Amino acid sequence: MRRTSLALLLLSSTALSAADLPVRSVTLSSGGLAQIERVGEVAAGGSATFRAPTDDIDDLLRSLVVADPAGTVEGVRLPARDLAEEAFRGLPLRPADFASRAALITALRGQEATASGSTGRIADAAEVPAGLRVTLITPTGLVTVLLREGEDIRLADTTLAARVARAAEAVAASRTNDERRVEIGLRADRARDVAVLYVTGAPVWKPSWRLLVPAPGSSQTVARLQGWAVVENASGTDWDRIRLALVSGEAAAFHQPLYDPIRVPRIEMPVRVPDAVRVTADTGTRPPPPPAPPPVGRAAPGMAAAMSPAPMAQAARGGAAEQGRAEPSAPALPIQAAATAGRVAFVLGERVTIRAGETANVPFLDARLPAERVWWIQDLSARNPLSALRLRNALPTALPDGLATVYGAEGNEAGAFLGDAEIRTMAVGDTRLLAFARDRDVQFTTASSSTDRVVRVAAARGIVKLEISRTEEVAIAIDPREGRGPLVIDLPRRPGATPRFPVLAEGDFGLRAEATMAAAPATLRFPFERQVGQDIPLWDPGLGDLVLLRWREFDIEQNQRRLPGGPGTLENLQAILGRTAADVPGRAELVATVEALQGVRRQFDDLRTRVRVWRVSEASLTRARQAVEDRTGAERAEAQRRLNQASRDSETAAAAADTAWEAWLRAVQALMARGA
Known part of the structure; x- marks a missing residue:
C-alpha cells in the first residue's frame, strides 16, 4: 500500500502524555445503575483518559468525581455529540474525501501548497503507477509533481491544515460513534495514582x-x-x-441530557424598513363621465351599460397583500x-x-x-x-x-x-x-354461616331498637390423609367485624391463623362477631299523622300491613322476643311493647269488623234507594219504609265504626307514647 506523508495532518497533532484508566471496581444496583471506579497511574503533566459508551456520557457528566492526591483538575474534554458535523463545518471537505489521498488533495483544490520543491495552488491529483501525481498552478503556469513513498505535501495555510487534521480525527471517531474518548485534564508535577468515579445507567443485576x-x-x-x-x-x-x-x-435516579446541544428558541423580530412610496402615474385627460341612466333602470337608447373594474382590482390587490404575510445471579468467593x-x-x-x-x-x-x-x-x-x-x-x-x-x-x-x-x-x-x-393428597371444603343474638332492646316513639350481635363463621373441613404438621390459613378481613379466633398476623393476605393437622379429619371454625343495629317501626311512617286519617276515605283492608296492629309487625316482634335471652337489657320493655301491640291488634280487628259491617249497610242503603225510584203505589211505600230502615242501619254501623276507630287511635297513641 502506497503511503504519502501528508504534513498537513501532522501540523496540528501534539504529543499527549495520557493514561487509560482501567476499571477497578463496579457496584451494580437493582435500580438500573452502575457505579464505576477507574484507578490508574498518571504521569506528571499527563491526562487521564478512558472510553465510555456515548449513551453514558450524560450520566458521566453529571456524576463524575476525580480523586487526584497530588494535582488539580483542569476539566473534562470529549468530542461533541455530532462530531463529524462540527469538525467539517466551514471546510471544503466532506468525510467521503478521506477515502483516498487523491480524493483528499483534490478536495483541497485552490489551496496553496508545497510539494517536491514546487509551490502553487492545487489543481488536481491522481494516482499513477509511479506514485501520486499532483498538479499545481504557479504564476508561470501549471507544474506537475510526482510524490513517491515518504514524500509530503505541505499546506501554506497552517490553520486550515490543523482543521483538516481535526476532521481526520473526527472521521476516525465517527466509525465508533457508539463510544467517546473522555480526557480529564490534570495538573501535577509528579506521577501518582488517580481515581475516577461515576454513575451510569446499566442493566439491573437479577x-x-x-x-x-x-x-x-x-x-x-x-x-x-x-x-x-x-x-x-x-x-x-x-x-x-x-x-x-x-x-x-431504591435510590432516586434521574437522567438529564447534558451531552446534547440545547438551543433556546427566541422570538424572531422582523427587520424594520421604510414603507414603500406609492405613486399613481399620470394617464392624461379623459372625456367627461356620461350622464346618469334614465330612471327606468335601463341604458338609454344607443348607449352601452358600463361597469367599473375598480372593485375587482382592489380585491386582487387585497388578496396579494394577504398572501405576503408569514405564519410561524457454597459460592467459591x-x-x-x-x-x-x-x-x-x-x-x-x-x-x-x-x-x-x-x-x-x-x-x-x-x-x-x-x-x-x-x-x-x-x-x-x-x-x-x-x-x-x-x-x-x-x-x-x-x-x-x-x-x-x-x-x-x-x-x-x-x-x-x-x-x-x-x-x-x-x-x-x-x-x-x-x-x-x-398438595393434592390433602383436601378441604369450606362453608359459611351467620347467626344473630339480641344483646339490647330499647323503645323509641313508634320504633323498637335492637342491638344484635351477629356471628359470621367460616368452617373448614379438612382431610389431611397422613399429613401431620402446621396448617396456615389466610382469611379475608371483614370490615366492621371482630375475629373471635387467634390471629397470628395481618397483612395484604388478610388475617392469618394456624392449626395443626394430626393425620385425621377435622373441622376448623373461625368466627367473626359484628354488632348490628336494627330499627323496627311499629307502623309505616309514610302514612303521616294517623289522627288526620279518616277511615271513610282510607282503604283499611288494602293498607292493613302499614297500620299499627296490622299483620307482620306483631309476629316479627314475637319471634324476636322468643330468641331474646331473659337477661338481655330492655327485654321487659320488649315484652310490654308486644303486649301493647297485642291490644292494638284486638282494637284493629274490631275496627276492621265494624268497617266491613258499615260497608255492607252502605250497600243495602244504595239498593234501597234504587228500589224507591223503581216502584210505584203500595210497592213504593214499602220500598220507602225499607229505605228508612237501611238509613238507620247505616248510621248505626257508621257510629260503631267511628267508636272503634277512636278506640283504636287511643290504643295506638298509648303504644306510640312508650319510650317517648
Missing part, C-alpha cells in the same frame, strides 16, 4: 435463589439458601479482576454483606473478570436460615392446600426480590425439584411463607 428445604414433619429446622446474581457487562470496557458489589435498594437504611450491598470477596458484552452468573450468598415445612390455605375456594416453607430471615441484612428454585434436602425428596417460589424483599427478622407446589 438475583435468583436455590432453596434446599426439609421434608414435611422433619425435625430439621433450617433451610439452605443460596443466592446467585445474573450480571451483564454492557459498559463497553472489559472488567478485569475488578471488585464487584451488588446493591439492592467469600461474600461480605453490609446494610444501611433502605440499602443492602453484597461485596464479592475476590476479584472477578467479565469481558465487555458478557453475561455472568455469580454466587453472592450461602446461608442457613430457620425454616419449617407447612401447608398453606391461601384460597378458600380451592380444594387442596399449598405446600410451603415458613422461612425467617436471620441474616443481618435484607434479602432482595427473586425467584427461588426449591429442592428437597432429605428423605424421598433429597435432590428432587419441588417447585418454584417467589421471594419478595425480606427485611431483617421477617418471616415469609413461600409456596412452591399444591
Whole structure:
C-alpha cells in the first residue's frame, strides 16, 4: 500500500502524555445503575483518559468525581455529540474525501501548497503507477509533481491544515460513534495514582435463589439458601479482576441530557424598513363621465351599460397583500454483606473478570436460615392446600426480590425439584411463607354461616331498637390423609367485624391463623362477631299523622300491613322476643311493647269488623234507594219504609265504626307514647 506523508495532518497533532484508566471496581444496583471506579497511574503533566459508551456520557457528566492526591483538575474534554458535523463545518471537505489521498488533495483544490520543491495552488491529483501525481498552478503556469513513498505535501495555510487534521480525527471517531474518548485534564508535577468515579445507567443485576428445604414433619429446622446474581457487562470496557458489589435498594435516579446541544428558541423580530412610496402615474385627460341612466333602470337608447373594474382590482390587490404575510445471579468467593437504611450491598470477596458484552452468573450468598415445612390455605375456594416453607430471615441484612428454585434436602425428596417460589424483599427478622407446589393428597371444603343474638332492646316513639350481635363463621373441613404438621390459613378481613379466633398476623393476605393437622379429619371454625343495629317501626311512617286519617276515605283492608296492629309487625316482634335471652337489657320493655301491640291488634280487628259491617249497610242503603225510584203505589211505600230502615242501619254501623276507630287511635297513641 502506497503511503504519502501528508504534513498537513501532522501540523496540528501534539504529543499527549495520557493514561487509560482501567476499571477497578463496579457496584451494580437493582435500580438500573452502575457505579464505576477507574484507578490508574498518571504521569506528571499527563491526562487521564478512558472510553465510555456515548449513551453514558450524560450520566458521566453529571456524576463524575476525580480523586487526584497530588494535582488539580483542569476539566473534562470529549468530542461533541455530532462530531463529524462540527469538525467539517466551514471546510471544503466532506468525510467521503478521506477515502483516498487523491480524493483528499483534490478536495483541497485552490489551496496553496508545497510539494517536491514546487509551490502553487492545487489543481488536481491522481494516482499513477509511479506514485501520486499532483498538479499545481504557479504564476508561470501549471507544474506537475510526482510524490513517491515518504514524500509530503505541505499546506501554506497552517490553520486550515490543523482543521483538516481535526476532521481526520473526527472521521476516525465517527466509525465508533457508539463510544467517546473522555480526557480529564490534570495538573501535577509528579506521577501518582488517580481515581475516577461515576454513575451510569446499566442493566439491573437479577438475583435468583436455590432453596434446599426439609421434608414435611422433619425435625430439621433450617433451610439452605443460596443466592446467585445474573450480571451483564454492557459498559463497553472489559472488567478485569475488578471488585464487584451488588446493591439492592431504591435510590432516586434521574437522567438529564447534558451531552446534547440545547438551543433556546427566541422570538424572531422582523427587520424594520421604510414603507414603500406609492405613486399613481399620470394617464392624461379623459372625456367627461356620461350622464346618469334614465330612471327606468335601463341604458338609454344607443348607449352601452358600463361597469367599473375598480372593485375587482382592489380585491386582487387585497388578496396579494394577504398572501405576503408569514405564519410561524457454597459460592467459591467469600461474600461480605453490609446494610444501611433502605440499602443492602453484597461485596464479592475476590476479584472477578467479565469481558465487555458478557453475561455472568455469580454466587453472592450461602446461608442457613430457620425454616419449617407447612401447608398453606391461601384460597378458600380451592380444594387442596399449598405446600410451603415458613422461612425467617436471620441474616443481618435484607434479602432482595427473586425467584427461588426449591429442592428437597432429605428423605424421598433429597435432590428432587419441588417447585418454584417467589421471594419478595425480606427485611431483617421477617418471616415469609413461600409456596412452591399444591398438595393434592390433602383436601378441604369450606362453608359459611351467620347467626344473630339480641344483646339490647330499647323503645323509641313508634320504633323498637335492637342491638344484635351477629356471628359470621367460616368452617373448614379438612382431610389431611397422613399429613401431620402446621396448617396456615389466610382469611379475608371483614370490615366492621371482630375475629373471635387467634390471629397470628395481618397483612395484604388478610388475617392469618394456624392449626395443626394430626393425620385425621377435622373441622376448623373461625368466627367473626359484628354488632348490628336494627330499627323496627311499629307502623309505616309514610302514612303521616294517623289522627288526620279518616277511615271513610282510607282503604283499611288494602293498607292493613302499614297500620299499627296490622299483620307482620306483631309476629316479627314475637319471634324476636322468643330468641331474646331473659337477661338481655330492655327485654321487659320488649315484652310490654308486644303486649301493647297485642291490644292494638284486638282494637284493629274490631275496627276492621265494624268497617266491613258499615260497608255492607252502605250497600243495602244504595239498593234501597234504587228500589224507591223503581216502584210505584203500595210497592213504593214499602220500598220507602225499607229505605228508612237501611238509613238507620247505616248510621248505626257508621257510629260503631267511628267508636272503634277512636278506640283504636287511643290504643295506638298509648303504644306510640312508650319510650317517648
